[in-house]
Amino acid sequence: MTQLLLFNIFNGLIVGAFYALMALGLSLILNLSGVINFAHGGFLALGAYIAYTLIPYVGFWGGLAIAPFATAAVGVVVERVLIRRVYGRDPLYSLLLTFGLAYIFEDVLRAIWGAQSVPYPIPPELATPLSTEFFFLTGYRLFMVGLATAVVIGLFLILNRTRLGMRIRAGTADLETVSVLGVNVRILRTLNFGLGIYLAGLAGVLAAGMLGLQPTIGTSLIMPSFVAIIVGGLGSLPGTLLGGLLIGLASGITTVFFPSATEAVIYVMMGLVLLIRPRGLLGEEGRIQ
Amino acid sequence: MRRVPAVAWTVLIWLMLVTMPYWMNGLGGYTELASRVLVLGLAAMSLNFLLGFTGVLSFGHAAYFGLGAYGAAMTIKYIYPSTPLGILVGVATGTLAAMVIGALIVKLRGVYFAMVTIAFGQVFYFIAFRWNSVTGGDDGVSGWKRQALDLGFTQINILGNDKAFYYFVLVCFAVAVTLMWLLLRSPFGRTLLAIRENERRARFLGIPVERHIWLSFVISCCFASLAGTMYALLNNFTDPRALRWDQSGTFVIMAVLGGMRSFWGPLIGAGIFVVLQDYVSSHTENWMSVIGLFFVLVVLFFPRGVLGMLRRKGLT
């Protein structure tokens, strides 16, 4: 029983790390530009499929290294051509726009790579469990947790130690002032968007290795990201991270006792947070507008 | 251009609705398509009660639409084969859910409100998908049909007769739409406009904003669930797709396409969208991309919608 519980807690934390990785990208874009990128799931799936296509040529590690950047590049193009045009307008329009993009993503990905699941190859050295006692500690899962942690630390380092990061944080608090101070807000938004999409693409590559790859992988992961942001706190990146881990953990534990309620429990958590503290666990006051 | 009085437009629209089965067939469509326009038009108009008239960004309306559909389908299949009962249960289910969820989300605004409505929409999608034994999972609820209406002195065969069903839907539509219209023109309706126009001013006039938003939410979802029951009856079937995020998206795009600030706009948007979707899906497998592209084009080039554009030109 304990082993089952441990397995599911560990699994839950891994899943939570995905949710957090994806939610962080979503949160970055939301906080700075006020855009809910509903197409985020599409970018996640795109990242996975790009890696899948590249693997025969550059191997697993090559795919992992290149795909997120390629996805971010696509993201930058989308931002400059489409998303830019709805900044400053009623948030209705950015949501509708990204909704439309999500439709397009799902359909195009299905058209190119087929509706069926495709096998996503992970290198054999990662696939073996590290011990028969704790068989769930496969190298891949450990690797994923390690990489996700490294990336998140990297993200927080970027945000707190670089000029770009400082500008993003300042812009999130007060974009008008930042622009008056001479920062090129358009480029800032584009870079921020690219960073968010990089995280989505990376999450996609990692997710494919664990969950398998089909066109709906994005839309199945985007909802938990929404919940992670709502639970963790609106406008707060550490909150989003916390939210992702919490809901992953919650669903991991629930699997042991009520397997059919695994997905539902994250929405129950969301409901509780809304009831008790609408701005989220680490949310800033005044952000619910 | 001379201004056309509002009454003329209303009369014209009702005339077209009453005769739709006839001219729809003449245009190469079919009666069932006309019923679809009415049903989805009602759903879009219900959403617009909240979106266009109260100024609230609800993106999860498919939840209540779908609950109406499932309520009706499951009632007829498992409880008692009666159309009115199915409708009643469907509407009650959707409205009850709206009352609970509305209370939870009424303190949020803007994009956060939208996010939460989307998330709650997905909850019901999941339940319908997972709870195989009760809801049939991905296969949906099938093996039932809409029942003839027993009026005591006569029976109306809405199952076998497409036109009879269309007029049945039209009657329900007319009742719902008239109620909506009366509400919007009442003092209560005007408080909703006030909230849309300037929430702070509304609050400082003494309007309890959160309570009125909740009321508007419940009313809107109630009519949406009615549309959902009609949808299930139309297809003699329902499945989780009625609850999905893309269904919610289509309601919003219909409202925007037709014109959010006008009463009939969403119906016109629904008409255009339903016909377009029908045409595209019969010609290509990639109709979802076309619809997505359509969304993008409307947002970029046509945000005020058809009636918004006509209003600009002084016609309405």
Added chain:
Amino acid sequence: MSLLVVENASRHFGSLVAVDSVSLVVPPGELRAIIGPNGAGKTTFFNLISGFFPPTSGRILFAGRDVTQTSPEQRVAMGMARTFQITEVFPELSVRENLRIAVEVATGLRLSPWLTRAANAQIRQRIEVLLRMGGLEDKASRLAGELPHGDQRAAEIMMALALKPQLLLLDEPTAGMGDQETYDITQLIRRLHKEQKLTIVLIEHDMRVVFHLADRITVLAEGAVLGEGTPEEIAKDERVQAAYLGKAA
């Protein structure tokens, strides 16, 4: 009995003290002006009185009742109405519709799904009275957001008046106005004070307006009360002159 009593109200934002233990007593029928340099906390103080946010400490009593934690909507129902520094009206509705909403809410009709003919007639009448009072009869059908500045202000004041308030709070009613508009608004406020016998508290920067209208003046500086008295007393007060009047025209 005083209409408005504020006892040592303070408002902190983190470590910033915006309002520092301010006390105020306004008897019914008085027109009180609140003046002070920019950043003195005047609007924040108004926000405390009208319920925009609660004070960090202190009490607010209105018509003898403790309203410190009461919501803005409830304070309106009790008889408090306010206008804002940046005019807040319903921009895409006509002036008449703006007033209609205010009148209907004031008549207790806000949840009403229909109107009787009699009620409708009464409401129409009241709207006409308000339009005339604000000099807006020929602009009644125009969209409120398209009106010139002065008329928007007048419309907002009329909306507040529609609520039949006991206390009217006006936040810089002549801000951004030219001489003629300032004169018109000042006359309007004066009429409201004298003819309607309204209790009014207003924030103002324009000293001509203040000395023309006020029964008493409270001076705020850096969140605290610097002085209080009749216009004559304040004009002679050296500290006030130093802090504020010396810089004005």
